[in-house]
Amino acid sequence: MATYYEHTISVLLGNGDGTFQNQTMYPSGNFPNSIIVGDFNNDNKFDLAVTNLNDKSVSVLLGNGNGTFQNRIIYTVGTSPFSIIASAFRDDTKLDLVVTNAGGNNVIILLNSCS
DSSP states (O other): OOOGGGOEEEEOOBOSSSOBOOOEEEEOOSSEEEEEEEOTTSSSSOEEEEEEGGGTEEEEEOBOSSSOBOOOEEEEOOSSEEEEEEEOOSSSSOOEEEEEETTTTEEEEEOOOOO
16 A cells, blocks of 8 residues: 555556556655646646645656556646646647645746647
């Protein structure tokens, strides 16, 4: 069983009947605490974005389209990132990320630069 000391997230794929397969763990960062799903690189595959409270970062794991994910991409975002949402803030179809920082009492916006 995973604990937060392992600094991972777990993905449990559904079997389509209300049950799930065994977990697959992916490294995230120090104290992952909020996660969202979206297509962040516009390849029509689900990706994950995770806030990591204790290492001031967001990890993005790009999906392979088969329920597995690539190695994380780490973005430093400020003191104690606490929650995250995705939205297209510009006049395009790219999902940007908004992160609240509990320790800095501010909001960080990561604009998507994928082509």
